[in-house]
Amino acid sequence: MTARFVLFFTGLITFFASEAQEISFSSDSAKLLTEVVVTATRTERRLGNVAVPVSVISQKQIQQAGSLRLRDLLQETTGLFLTAGFGAGVQMQGLNPDYTLILIDGEPLVGRTAGVLDLNRIAIGNIKKIEIVKGPSSSLYGSEAMAGVINIITDRSRKELLNASLRYGFGNPDEGWSLPFGNKAFKQTDVSFNAGVTLGKFSFKYSGNALYSDVIGYRINSNNRVPQPVGRFTNMLKLGYTVNEKAVLDVSIRNGYDYIKKEISVSNIGGVSNSYGREINNDWNINPVFTYKFSKKVKSAFRGYISRFNGDEKLRFKEKPDSLYYDGFFQRFYKVENQTDITLKNMTFTGGAGYIIDQARSTRYDNSSSVKQNTIAYGFLQYEWTPVEKMNVIAGLRYDDNKLYAAAFSPKLAVRYNFSTKFYANASVGRGFKAPDFRQLYLNFTNVAAGGYSVFGTIDAIKIITQLQQRGEIAELTDDFNKLSTLTPEYSTGVNIGAGFMPSSKLSVTINLFRNDIDNLIESRQVATRNNGTQIYSYINVKKAYTQGLETEIKWMPVKHLTLTTGYQFLLTADKEELKRIKNGIEPVRDNNNISRTLLRSEYFGLPNRSRHMANLKLTYENKDQVFATVRSVYRSRWAISNTSGNTVYDEFDEFAAGFVMVNLSAGKEFKNGIRLQAGMDNVLNYQDINNLPNLNGRTIYTSIFYDFNKNKKTR
């Protein structure tokens, strides 16, 4: 059966190839250098002049991959690892999802659960491109930009447009190839509409997207499959007003709304308890930007940003309909900022300052109606210098003064040297930080369902535990109780050294070596035990870790119409304390025969949930007649998931999730009348791992139609 489908696609490719006429070789590798990027320096720069590792994913790539949500796309991107749990998060350079900042047009998305921003929340069908900057970027963006920054850039051009698309997909993971029938099949419908109009000095643009899917959900550690209908709606309105050639006002308003129906079966040894309910995420972002060009040399942007996120979940037990489990989280994020760029002969000064009010309340804090607030005043400076034509130097620093915790100072230095048009090298070193989040400060949560353990944020932990102790409810305080104090930000120092080699217009090779040293990592630790044996946890800045590795990408056009890209990341990680114990020969392990012995350095695996090897291979066919086909495959080696070898470190004798290969196919054609047809198959090999990859659907087949109304008008 698989063979037949592969044949079908090969046939498709051959068919398109035979149709092909002569081609103008618009070299993508030339574009690689001239592409304008903004995320790396917060100014418009050609990619060929940027000293830090930046990659760009174009709208075309997104379309050709048939990606609907940010998750779909990032799982095919070199060096990124999609994590499961609290939605889909992204791990960059081996750092957890908490440490990558996700931006839309330069402004942060808020509403993280346990540090994870669910990438399924973000529709990417209507965007212009995505820029990914790797390495600490706190010198420009402040907190969370420790591993890097993913910036989703929407189209701000004043172009007229009118288009719509419809996509339908289905799969039946259990039964392999059967059609979208039966109660275990899932179906997915996605509709998009975009319109833009310019009236004199005013421009309006609307983008709407609705996705409905009844994906099958799994409960971790069970094979229970339950339909989980999800509706996701994204609306975006962009208003532009060109006051004069010096002054421009842009306002963008975005709303993301997710409705997730829940049916949860929890098998609790004796029996199964069924609950049903829903989860709603409602996300508003309003972003006015006023840009003023004082002169050719001086440009200033005044930005405002209001973001509010409401996430709440309501569940009732089937057996007891009056019971209500309610979990709510509300975040408000307000920001004002000015950024001014001064461009002189061979240097640019960028300076900015801003003020942030960040508020949250949650049913998991002491009192669900009390609003917790942090304020941040910050300033940043960046100096970009081109001493000689071939060389680019960036020096930047940022200072964040936080009300709730210690201030953070984030410097960065980056250098790039273009030896020739065929070869460059770059190096950068920077400091990143992540502020403690509200949960680590204010959580006041007792999990009655899971045995009654409690977690208290550091602000009140000592007070609460002391009160419990006075009431005689505490059996024991651990050593970590005495370490409780005001949390400080987590820090990282990141070094990236890279080179690029473009021997011809048909081949480019880039390589980047990275190392991130992370200090002060916040960990939840048991600080006390109640008389009834239940544990009390809080947070302490204790851990030190590193991640290091190599990333490489090769792009090659072996013959006309065909592009081959491949990416690979090698990653090593370690907890520094654990590593010290292992090197001193004092870390024991229980080997495969259950026998205790000393753990060897070579058996240590580092941090859990990380693959040592990740690779992708993409083959894209594209001709002048707007016909394309892609074959994209992704590989991830095994990753440690559970510590069972009798120690506290992750080693060869622990439990691992199996490595896997996923293959996706797509093909399509854009007709001259503005219609674009596309079909594809995701996860051709039907790879599934319910426990470790709950977000990965089985084999899915989809087809889509896109229509550009304007194009048709022009042709007529």
Next chain:
Amino acid sequence: MKTRMILLALVSVVAFTACKKEKQKTNTTSPTAFNVSVSGKIVTVKNLPADTIVGITSQGQPYGAGKYSFFSLETNTWVPNSDSATTKWDLAFGGSTIRVNNVTSGPGAGGAFVQLANFDDVTDVSNDSTFRVDNHPVSYAIPKGSGKGWYNYDGVNVLLTPLAGRTLIIRTASGKYAKVEILNFYKGGVTPATSASDEIKTYQQRFYTFRYTFQANGSKTF
């Protein structure tokens, strides 16, 4: 390649002779058949049931019949419950609790402590050792609780695994010494995968696999 072949041959010979030395003996008097094998100084006990699960309460708590399994390190045998008030046993296993024959647990001279060392590296009982005794049900010579005595309990995955590098130093009912390593807590000596069903995790627990060396001459060296 050649050295590897020689090595392989050597290993086979050693394994063969080791097998020959082993005296297999199955204790049929015990409620569930378990297995004791002797190899040199080391005795390995496999699958010793320890108050295995017989049912689940309406609150979902699994429970056993409340009967300990008594074991003699001196005779390498299971001891019937009727002898619980004698000095015939050295260790009693019930759930994750291991008791020694002394004070609140029995009439013997038993005692124990947990030493942070690999079993093979423990060559003697140092003279400054302090043996603890049971104070049932408040505390035990071998402490209860995750990370405190001999095991770690993972509440998320509901799995109990013996800590590595912990050797139980035991003073037997007759005042002699033994070193004990608990190897596994599940049937067949294999910890279920984290993804295993609740049923497997519930009903395959409370089967001890452990090994020990008993010093019959009463000295503190093993």
